[in-house]
Structure formats: structure tokens, C-alpha cells
Amino acid sequence: MDSRNHRGRLAARLLLAVAIATTTLPASASEGTAAPDFALSSTAGTNYRLSEHRGEVVALVFWASWCGDCRRELERFERLRRTYGSVGLVVLGVNLDQEPERAAALAGAAGIGYPVLLDSGKNVSKTYRADDLPLIVLIDRQGAVRARHDALDEREERGLLVNLRDLIDE
Amino acid sequence: MRTLLISLLAAIAVSMPALADDAPEPTAERSALDAEVQSLRREVVDLNRDLFMLEEDLLFPASTQIAVFVSMDIGTFFALDSVQIKVDDKEVANYLYTDRELEALKRGGVHRIWLGNLKAGEHEVVAFFTGKGTHERDYKRGTTLKVEKGVGAKYVELKISDRVRKLQPEFVVRVWE
Numbered sequence: 001m002d003s004r005n006h007r008g009r010l011a012a013r014l015l016l017a018v019a020i021a022t023t024t025l026p027a028s029a030s031e032g033t034a035a036p037d038f039a040l041s042s043t044a045g046t047n048y049r050l051s052e053h054r055g056e057v058v059a060l061v062f063w064a065s066w067c068g069d070c071r072r073e074l075e076r077f078e079r080l081r082r083t084y085g086s087v088g089l090v091v092l093g094v095n096l097d098q099e100p101e102r103a104a105a106l107a108g109a110a111g112i113g114y115p116v117l118l119d120s121g122k123n124v125s126k127t128y129r130a131d132d133l134p135l136i137v138l139i140d141r142q143g144a145v146r147a148r149h150d151a152l153d154e155r156e157e158r159g160l161l162v163n164l165r166d167l168i169d170e
Numbered sequence: 171m172r173t174l175l176i177s178l179l180a181a182i183a184v185s186m187p188a189l190a191d192d193a194p195e196p197t198a199e200r201s202a203l204d205a206e207v208q209s210l211r212r213e214v215v216d217l218n219r220d221l222f223m224l225e226e227d228l229l230f231p232a233s234t235q236i237a238v239f240v241s242m243d244i245g246t247f248f249a250l251d252s253v254q255i256k257v258d259d260k261e262v263a264n265y266l267y268t269d270r271e272l273e274a275l276k277r278g279g280v281h282r283i284w285l286g287n288l289k290a291g292e293h294e295v296v297a298f299f300t301g302k303g304t305h306e307r308d309y310k311r312g313t314t315l316k317v318e319k320g321v322g323a324k325y326v327e328l329k330i331s332d333r334v335r336k337l338q339p340e341f342v343v344r345v346w347e
Contacts, residue, residue: 039266047251047268 029128031147035139038124040094040117043104048092048117051143056090057167058139062119062130064096065106069151073134076152078112080164087168088141094119096133136160140167226285234287235323238263238295242275243331248309248339250275250330251301255284258293262286280327288319297328299341315343322347 029036035058039049050058061077063070074093081091091114095103100118107116119125128137138147138160147163149156238255250272255263263284267275275281295315303309317324325346333340 039268041251041266047266049266049268049271052268052270 029137029145029148031145033145035137035143035145036127038127040119040124042115042117043095043100043107044115046115048115050092050139053090053092054143055141056088057084057141057164059089059091059164060094060128060135060137060139061091062094062096062125062128062133062135062137064133065102066097067133070134071106071110073136073151074107074110074112076157077136078110078114081114084164084168089164089168090114092117094124094128094130096120096122096125096130138163138167141170230285230287230323232323233321234289234319236286236288236293236317236319236326237282237323238284238297238326238328239280240265240275240283241278241280241327241329242272243329244276246332247304247337248299248330248332249302250299252299253283253328254298254300256296256298257286257288259296283328288317288324290319290321293317293319295326297341297343299328299330303339304337309339311339311341313341313343315345317345 035050037049037051039047041047050060059077059080061073063074077091077093081089085091093107093112093114093116095107095116096119097103098120100120103116103118117124128135132150134151136147136149136152137145138149140146146167147160149160152160236257240253242250250267252264252266254261254265265281265283271281293316295317296312297315298310298312300308300310313328315326317326327342327344327346329342329344331340331342332338
């Protein structure tokens, strides 16, 4: 009887919690919310799952070959990966091209050493609301989205670096 | 939601010793407080387990529950990339396996790829395995199973194993009541 009462109370609490949560659901992949998990194949044929990088600072760089500003961000994040990779920064490029060959060719030409994940189905980019490219999403070690940036000018790059260093130091 | 609740409780539990650190306490009181914190932590773990079971009971009652699992035995002739599950011609799961997950499967891990509800009666479950076969060749194989769903929960295991004699992978389907 006690057990049934206990389960009944638990059920009531659970339903109440669900009711509260559904009225205050945050926008998907907004700053401060948990980064939606995904798994994608890379141009090298390896599969990556975002949640496997919990405990590391992750920078997602959404890009496409037809986006003019994207190449600069790809190269910028290659430099950042070389500088901060050893202290826990993981960079994952998410490419929106339909043809993986174009993504691989451009990534090769830009000399980037981080994985380029193929999102030709656009499912991940929709979830992360990558409407304008490039989009950079910084995710902290607990798996929460902490910052979103589009193409960066000099001042914004300084802001990004501050954000990044703070996340690495946490 | 459960994660949110647990995180909240865990945060409270974790903050307890931090609060205790602020003011020096006599040793006896401190150890009593530590014991209390440990007990609170245990309660959080128990509550997490209860909530998990309750959530599953509410969402997937045994009368309609069906679960599909993927397991692997050796896997020398097949490098798994993804598994797609269709039930009654409707896609219910499409899972991409990472190297870490494959390693876990090879070490005997079992992955629950889908948990859902089906009404009683006959249903068709189709699983497509995609990956690389021998000599790095692309390999896709489908297997179909007719499932008779009764009143109890139904568990389907999709096992990838090696058929050594034919140097081919083998996909075995087992149904557990």
C-alpha cells in the first residue's frame, strides 16, 4: 500500500513537472539551453556524436561551399583548434552542401584538420537554426549552448576569444 | 524532464557540502552533516531510478511495449555504420553508430535502438544494416520479422555475427517475451 502511495505521489510530481516544463520550453539550441544531440558522418567516413564530447568545449561551425564568409571562419577555427585543442577545444565543421565531394575539396584547400560533418539532409542545421551562414555555436563542457556567432569582424573575434577562454577555464 | 529534476536535486545535494565549507563546524557536527549529504545523494539516485521506471511504465505500458535491441558478436566481416528500423512500413529509428559505440557493442554491450508502443496483433519489423563488408565494400542488408504482439512486453534482438565458413556477416533476429 505504501509503495502504491509512493508511486502515486511520484506520478503526480512527474505530471506536474511535465506540465510546468511544457509551458516554459526554451527555443531549440538557444543560448543557455542544452545543445541538441546529433550524429553525422564526416567526409572521412567516420561517424561523430555530439554527446560523446561532453566534458570538452565544442565549437560547431556551420558552413557551405557557396557561402563567401565561411572559408575565413573555417581557417580561423583551424587556428583556434591548433592553439586550444590540447586544453579541451573540439571543433566540428557541419557542412550543408548536397555533394560531399565539394565539402571535402574546400576543406582540404582551406587546410583544416578538424572533422567536416555532412548534413546534406539539413536536419541538424534546422535544429540549430543555421539560417544564415556561417554560424558558430559554442557549447560548454556540460553540453549547454553558451554562445552563437555569425561571421566575425575584428571586434567580434575578440568577443569570441573571451567567450572561448572563459569556457575552457570553467 | 527527469534529467532536469535530477539535476536540480543533485545541485541541491552538491551545494550542501559547499555551504558547510563556508563556516567551520565542529568535527562531530561536520561528520553528521556529511552523513546527511550522503543520505541525500542516495535518495537522489533512488528517486532517479524510480522516476525512470515510472516514466517507462507511463509511456510504454507492458501491454503495448515493444523494444528492439542491437548486439554484435565479433563483427570481423562487417563494420556497422547504421541501422534503420521500420515497423509496418513506417521508419521508427535510424541510428548512426560511432567508433566508441561499436567498440562497446564488440565488448558485449547491447544497444536499445527503439522503444515504442504497438497494439496487439501481427506487425512487420524490418531492419536495414548499413556498413562495410569484406574488402571495404559497401554492404546493406535487410531482415524482416513478423512479430505477434500479445499482452506482454515484446523484446526483439538484432544480432550481428560472423559466419566464418562463408566469410560473411550474419544477421540473427531473436524475439524475447
